[in-house]
Amino acid sequence: MDQLPPIEHAPRRAALLAALADVGADLALVLTGVAGVRWATGFTGSNGQLVLAGDRTWLVTDARYEGRAAVECPDLDVVLERDWTAAALRLAVGAGAAALAFEGEHVSHRAGVALADRAAEVVLPTVAVHQLVEPLRVVKDAAELARLELACRVTEDVLDAVCATGLVGRSEREVARLLEDGFRARDAEVAFASIVASGPNGAVPHHEPGQRLLAAGELVTIDCGARVDGYHADTTRTLAVDRLPSDGGLIEVFEHVAAAQDAGVRAAVVGAAAGDVDAACRSALEAVGLGDAFVHGTGHGIGLEIHEEPFVSRGATASLADSTALTVEPGAYLPGRGGVRIEDTVVVTTAGPRRLTSSPHDLRVA
Numbered sequence: 001m002d003q004l005p006p007i008e009h010a011p012r013r014a015a016l017l018a019a020l021a022d023v024g025a026d027l028a029l030v031l032t033g034v035a036g037v038r039w040a041t042g043f044t045g046s047n048g049q050l051v052l053a054g055d056r057t058w059l060v061t062d063a064r065y066e067g068r069a070a071v072e073c074p075d076l077d078v079v080l081e082r083d084w085t086a087a088a089l090r091l092a093v094g095a096g097a098a099a100l101a102f103e104g105e106h107v108s109h110r111a112g113v114a115l116a117d118r119a120a121e122v123v124l125p126t127v128a129v130h131q132l133v134e135p136l137r138v139v140k141d142a143a144e145l146a147r148l149e150l151a152c153r154v155t156e157d158v159l160d161a162v163c164a165t166g167l168v169g170r171s172e173r174e175v176a177r178l179l180e181d182g183f184r185a186r187d188a189e190v191a192f193a194s195i196v197a198s199g200p201n202g203a204v205p206h207h208e209p210g211q212r213l214l215a216a217g218e219l220v221t222i223d224c225g226a227r228v229d230g231y232h233a234d235t236t237r238t239l240a241v242d243r244l245p246s247d248g249g250l251i252e253v254f255e256h257v258a259a260a261q262d263a264g265v266r267a268a269v270v271g272a273a274a275g276d277v278d279a280a281c282r283s284a285l286e287a288v289g290l291g292d293a294f295v296h297g298t299g300h301g302i303g304l305e306i307h308e309e310p311f312v313s314r315g316a317t318a319s320l321a322d323s324t325a326l327t328v329e330p331g332a333y334l335p336g337r338g339g340v341r342i343e344d345t346v347v348v349t350t351a352g353p354r355r356l357t358s359s360p361h362d363l364r365v366a
Contacts, residue, residue: 028053028097030088033106036133053095104128151233152356154226158182163366172196172209183226191225191232202339216242235357236343260284274316281330299327
């Protein structure tokens with residue numbers, strides 16, 4: 001595995017405090033979303049909450065993660081307590097906060113009730129905040145981009161290696177397993193359950209691989225990704241198995257989807273709306289009569305989560321900033337015949353869009 005640059009978490013917490021100040025003065029904040037906590041602290045455990053109050057920061061976790069927290073978050077005070085609601089309120093009161101803000105999207109109903117009940121006991125108001133962390137995570141720094149780029153390289157290398165062994169006669173499930181074993185062999189993790197959709201199954205965008213055997217002369221759509229140090233890759237290629245298909249017009253469908261995908265990538269420029277990328281893909285497919293066959297959004301942001309802001313869908317208004325990472329993945333799905341999807345992970349830059357997944361877009365034979 002390549003040497004990766006270190007991630008600096010303290011500036012991220014400073015940005016969080018600045019964003020919190022726009023919500024209200026003298027607020028404490030507790031982060032509970034797994035991706036947000038990792039982004040702000042580097043903590044990789046499944047039970048961690050970050051409490052910020054003025055110039056004090058605490059990581060609340062439990063005894064299972066004491067050693068991990070010491071290694072991953074040496075600059076934070078660690079509080080070992082399973083009941084994070086009690087700990088967060090106690091820390092906020094001790095810091096003299098006027099109220100405790102929490103992430104409305106990431107707190108369960110049960111935890112929210114417990115937080116409200118305990119807050120009433122200590123006469124400390126609580127404030128649900130929304131989309132406080134997510135906008136800060138959209139623009140990727142150099143360390144994040146290095147991880148995304150490596151994850152994409154691992155993904156493409158493994159996909160190429162699996163295809164080089166030949167696909168005829170393998171089951172969809174076997175191909176998925178070979179991909180995921182390949183990621184692990186490269187010291188990466190599996191970003192998400194791989195999709196291998198062969199023949200008519202290609203008409204199902206999120207087909208779950210089964211025992212169907214791949215046959216010569218049909219198409220197979222493979223959607224897969226590796227994860228490196230928490231950062232996800234996501235790529236889709238539609239391939240011809242053993243030889244090009246000879247009927248059904250699928251080669252023409254492939255060419256139309258490839259052209260639409262290229263149009264979408266070219267639209268992913270600084271200052272464009274996310275919906276402009278979707279419109280570029282959608283218009284290209286509508287122009288050739290495939291608009292109704294494109295049944296999902298064009299893409300999504302990608303980073304510590306496989307699907308994160310900005311979402312690239314019809315009418316999406318988020319403005320694309322320099323160093324935003326997203327996917328562009330139009331498709332056409334024809335029930336009973338098959339389907340085509342082509343997807344790249346792309347970084348928006350001032351010099352234009354840059355594909356992190358760059359394997360050929362022509363209809364390859366595998």
